[in-house]
Amino acid sequence: MKTTAVVAAAAVVLAGAAAGAWEVTREDPADEATAPSVAVTSAAVSRSDIVSRIQLGGVLGYDGSYTIVSHLPPGVVTATPRPGSVLKRGSRLFAVGANRAWLMYGPAPAYRDFTAGMTDGADVKALERNLAALGMDPHHWMTVDRHFTAATAAAIRRWQAAHGVPAAFRTGRLDLGQVVFLPGKIRVGQIPTGSGSQAGPGTTMLKATSTAQVVRVALTTDRRSQVHRGDSVRVTLPGTTRAIKGTVRTVGKVATAADPNSGPATVQLTITLVKPGKAVAGLDLAPVQVDIVSSRSRGVLTVPVTALLARPGGGYQIAVLDGSARRLVKVEPGLYDDDAGAVEVAGDGLSEGTRVEVPVS
Template sequence: MKLVRKVAALLSVSAAAVAVGYAVTARPKTTEDSSLPPATSTADVTRGTVTQTVQISGTLGYDGAYQVIHHGQPGTLTGTPAPGTTIGRGGVLYAVANVPARLLLGGVPAYRDFADGMADGPDIRELERNLVALGLDPSRQITVDDHFTAATKAAIRRWQASWGWPADRRTGRLGQGEVVFLPAAVRVTGFQTALGGTVAPDSPVLTATSTNKVVTAAVGTDRQALLHVDDAVSVTLPGADAVTGKVMKIGRVAAAPGAGAGPDDGAVSNPGPATVMVTIAVTLPVGGPDLDQTPVQVGITTATHPDVLLVPISALLARPGGGYQVRLSDGAYLQVEPGLFDETAGLVEVTGAGLIAGRRVEVPAS
């Protein structure tokens, strides 16, 4: 009985309509001859692999959220990149009084000046790692550690020369606010201060995300067990073919479901299960549009059966007395037992006496 209910829920409306049409004459229509049988075609019974998936809604965006705080001198905001601009290592995030704040990669915030005689610290290690990555230590004189050395100063001077600064400004010193450490390259999303506005110390200047495309989806706790970190899923964008994604993170804190009031008596409707947020890494085809906050569908594989007989879902017909059958191209009916449904491909696994690959079954005409 459970199987019958499951199959009935999965069958498409068109398949059900055709099943009724096979059993009795269609209700007459004013523009059609009621004596005509429903139009049909045929399709092969095939052998292959069926994959059953669950579809959930998600949103395509970018991973991470950053707020950049200004730690330099107060002044007028004189330079900003356009929203959507990607800033990599060494790039300019913004400028105050024509003094650029450049991005370096690291997890420790820049909290002091970099100069001769400064105390050792992990921020120096981060700076030196970036100077080497930017190719500013061609003779490999820097030892990446917590100590500011003459080699560190020389690399900073090379960097300042690359900015077009004259020799007298290439001091080998970086004032606080001239560099900003963030974990990765960023994509600018907006500014807290308009160009020409005043920026005070310790005030937010811009917001950004990482450059990594991800899909976020709220998955009911009743389906949480279907997913694991590193699982492959399919992601379908509007008007595009599905691409493969990989589960990055599964939230550990469940959000309570929303509740709504009934239309008449104020009763609370059934809000469904609590949800956890799932983050999925995805790579889009090169040359596609720069999409953000775009609704997508995520397909989660729940079961796979290899080497089984497959027919189109629309070939399933209700059988008098219960169960399902297919009609062969020669007009004979065969009782079948449905297995897994692949609604994406429109196929269903079937077993039944006398059913073999290569036989043809009737389906609605397209």
């Protein structure tokens, strides 16, 4: 049986409220207990799965962080995208003078010119994969590998033609800065260097993120052990009741030092959304409510939490009904499920279907 301090605390509050509603004067489970002073009914002990949840505040935003710099020749910035725009493979990122930088997908930055005679490398393979995905090798003459060939140059010339480069300037080579490799589609955030500004190699042009939305939570270090990678999550926007399913992707290992004026030290919790949907489309830096399934017990006995009674001297008990007889049985509470209003219990003589006393709601 799995229990947590958080669950026990919740059970104490609710059990205390239930015990305050009706008086118990005898604690011997073998004897009939004094009848309650409020209207009661009965409920069956059930066998089911039960979960415990942690409720936290979080922020909905976009995953990843990319700083995109120019490696084009120096000049005046002539084009930039709009903040919030989504750019995919083959999109223009920005232009300096007549030179343009294009987005392509790749795991590492471009660091050299692409031209005949260059040494083999993973960057060549990334370029060829992008050219093929963009339809620039319609006859499949190009082999996507680490080697720059005549077929690679031909694919570049087709790409140059598709972007209006005059025939005389379709060289079949790409200079450093014309291609920017990023892991995938991006969402443009900030434009540090706008149109009309001067830019040279190393100038920060754009700041962007991926297009995948995530929720970030500042989790206090004392609760870190209660949350695990893969835990199920429900995310709710303020003012709505519809919950979006998610999963804990990472639990931070490096804590942010506590500030005496801002509370305890925290680690970052990152949550991925299963199917974000239209409800969160385009939202950035939006506050959300996060419910994390931190513990789970499977196939255990459960009762309504209102069945719990405080025992004199500490602990809990429930009133078991056997025909017209009523007896008090000591129980050990486990996980508390706020949604179901149920609590995991263990006690002598309890089994599935046993009737227990609960106040009339």
